[in-house]
Amino acid sequence: MGGRAPAVTVLSYDLLAVVYDAIPPGQAYQSVLHQAQALFARYAPDARRVLDLACGTGSAAVALAAAGYQVTGLDLSPEMVRLATKKAAQAGLDVAFHVGDMRDFALAEPVDAVLCLGDAVNHLLDLDDLQRAFQCMARALSPGGLLVFDVNTRHGLEEWDGQTLAADAGEFAYIWECRLDSKTGITTVRASFFLPDPEPPRFRRFQDTFYERAWPLEVLYEVMKQSGLELLGTFGWQTMAAGTEADRHVTLGARRCSPP
Numbered sequence: 623m624g625g626r627a628p629a630v631t632v633l634s635y636d637l638l639a640v641v642y643d644a645i646p647p648g649q650a651y652q653s654v655l656h657q658a659q660a661l662f663a664r665y666a667p668d669a670r671r672v673l674d675l676a677c678g679t680g681s682a683a684v685a686l687a688a689a690g691y692q693v694t695g696l697d698l699s700p701e702m703v704r705l706a707t708k709k710a711a712q713a714g715l716d717v718a719f720h721v722g723d724m725r726d727f728a729l730a731e732p733v734d735a736v737l738c739l740g741d742a743v744n745h746l747l748d749l750d751d752l753q754r755a756f757q758c759m760a761r762a763l764s765p766g767g768l769l770v771f772d773v774n775t776r777h778g779l780e781e782w783d784g785q786t787l788a789a790d791a792g793e794f795a796y797i798w799e800c801r802l803d804s805k806t807g808i809t810t811v812r813a814s815f816f817l818p819d820p821e822p823p824r825f826r827r828f829q830d831t832f833y834e835r836a837w838p839l840e841v842l843y844e845v846m847k848q849s850g851l852e853l854l855g856t857f858g859w860q861t862m863a864a865g866t867e868a869d870r871h872v873t874l875g876a877r878r879c880s881p882p
């Protein structure tokens with residue numbers, strides 16, 4: 623072994639894709655998806671065409687397609703899109719997945735609903751990115767169409783601050799260290815993953831840094847309004863009761879009210 627330094631490789635969402643479904647963020651979609659479906663039932667019962675934006679490995683998209691929706695998925699990570707396409711094919715479902723940026727995309731045909739789950743909106747780190755993303759979402763919707771997205775609140779990111787999350791997930795292990803910059807509201811997550819090396823029982827270490835920004839709800843409301851999206855409600859975690867900044871995580875529903 624000698625004094626050889628451990629191999630460290632840069633990780634990105636492309637590589638995280640491989641383990642995403644086995645870690646808590648990848649499994650959380652189910653709770654939020656149920657809430658999103660309740661919002662569909664309340665605000666868009668006739669919705670048929672859905673865009674799953676920042677779809678990750680396509681879990682929500684595949685569940686919606688299985689429920690009879692006509693689904694399109696879009697994500698920045700080609701590897702996430704590859705795995706999502708494979709997941710839909712394995713389920714025998716026809717879902718069109720595309721590589722794309724939520725800050726700069728346009729659909730050939732508008733949809734009745736846009737879903738953007740898994741705190742993907744927290745990944746937008748400056749106001750210009752946030753505005754561009756909401757303008758694209760509004761344009762992707764037909765008039766009256768429904769937008770549902772979830773975010774970690776400032777309170778939620780404060781709870782992550784200083785935490786180290788570690789787990790041995792059998793095939794792989796991970797350590798996440800979270801730090802919140804109180805001035806910018808941006809949380810830095812330094813992630814290390816230990817994945818099997820081609821020469822077992824060795825493991826290779828992969829590292830990456832992710833950022834999430836806590837957007838004040840008032841800022842989200844204003845940006846949505848500027849984009850032609852009318853707020854329908856802010857809901858708490860796994861509930862249809864009102865959510866506030868005091869919640870760690872909220873889901874928002876909005877309707878496209880006028881051409882942006």
Ligand SMILES: C[S@@+](CC[C@H](N)C(=O)[O-])C[C@H]1O[C@@H](n2cnc3c(N)ncnc32)[C@H](O)[C@@H]1O
Nearest residue numbers: 635651676677678697698699723724739740742
């Ligand atoms: C935490 S994952 C959520 C995935 C999925 N929505 C879920 O609920 O499981 C965040 C996803 O956002 C995607 N993402 C980040 N920035 C993006 C951007 N600018 N445009 C599109 N996708 C983006 C990442 O590639 C990743 O798949």
